[in-house]
Amino acid sequence: MRIDKDKCAGCGQCIEFCTLGNISSRRRNPKNSKLYYEIDEDDCVDCGVCLRAAVCSADALFMPNYEWPRTIRSAFSDPTVEHRETKVAGRGTEEIKTNEITGRIKRGFVGISCEMGRPSVGARFSDIEKVATALASLGVEFESNNPCTRLMADPKTGIFKDEVKNETVLSAIIEMLVPLEKMAEVLETIRGIASQVDCVFSVDLITVLDEDNSIPTLPILRSLNWPVLPNGKMNTGLGRPLAKEV
Numbered sequence: 001m002r003i004d005k006d007k008c009a010g011c012g013q014c015i016e017f018c019t020l021g022n023i024s025s026r027r028r029n030p031k032n033s034k035l036y037y038e039i040d041e042d043d044c045v046d047c048g049v050c051l052r053a054a055v056c057s058a059d060a061l062f063m064p065n066y067e068w069p070r071t072i073r074s075a076f077s078d079p080t081v082e083h084r085e086t087k088v089a090g091r092g093t094e095e096i097k098t099n100e101i102t103g104r105i106k107r108g109f110v111g112i113s114c115e116m117g118r119p120s121v122g123a124r125f126s127d128i129e130k131v132a133t134a135l136a137s138l139g140v141e142f143e144s145n146n147p148c149t150r151l152m153a154d155p156k157t158g159i160f161k162d163e164v165k166n167e168t169v170l171s172a173i174i175e176m177l178v179p180l181e182k183m184a185e186v187l188e189t190i191r192g193i194a195s196q197v198d199c200v201f202s203v204d205l206i207t208v209l210d211e212d213n214s215i216p217t218l219p220i221l222r223s224l225n226w227p228v229l230p231n232g233k234m235n236t237g238l239g240r241p242l243a244k245e246v
């Protein structure tokens with residue numbers, strides 16, 4: 001996103017709508033106090049929130065005609081923009097919320113996602129790669145129908161294409177399928193790499209209840225001293241399963 005300096009009236013109305021606090025004022029001239037506003041384009045994730053807020057009466061905010069790989073910023077950060085390159089919508093797959101329909105995660109497995117970045121922080125692919133490569137070294141299988149995986153040069157190593165590594169997005173999800181017996185090792189690896197990335201991220205676990213309605217991941221989490229909170233999103237199984245074992 002960019003602000004046309006010549007059109008900007010210096011009202012400051014757009015500042016509070018920036019998801020990353022990325023708009024700041026500049027003096028037009030060292031000798032007077034007239035201001036214009038500028039977007040730090042290197043850190044801007046092209047989420048479009050400032051533009052959609054429609055507060056700029058000077059029509060100074062605009063989205064330049066960016067080219068690949070810059071275009072992945074808006075694809076991951078603006079829900080109104082499609083993923084032209086990866087052909088997978090959103091910032092990850094909807095798998096987390098639809099397993100009762102797809103049945104991809106079966107008993108004995110756990111789906112693990114790392115939701116990299118968040119509003120006010122964002123995430124660069126160089127940081128996303130640090131987590132992905134650490135997990136790839138354990139032999140995890142990244143979800144192929146996921147826009148992050150599609151940007152990897154090699155999903156077996158978790159290394160991303162060179163041209164996307166410096167791109168930054170509001171949020172992107174790495175997603176993988178892991179046998180339950182490998183879950184502890186994966187979580188401890190995630191815990192170990194967390195201090196080495198310059199962004200926040202959260203970890204999601206998706207599992208199927210056992211026959212007796214117990215949650216197979218709970219004892220593993222407790223043995224690792226991972227906090228387990230009672231609040232969370234829960235699917236109530238309103239979808240129609242495609243697979244037998246869901």
Ligand code: SF4
Nearest residue numbers: 018019044047048050
């Ligand atoms: S596009 Fe998003 S990140 Fe960029 S300046 Fe606007 S609100 Fe901020």
Ligand code: SF4
Nearest residue numbers: 008009011012014056
């Ligand atoms: S709302 Fe428009 S005129 Fe006001 S500071 Fe932002 S870009 Fe400039």
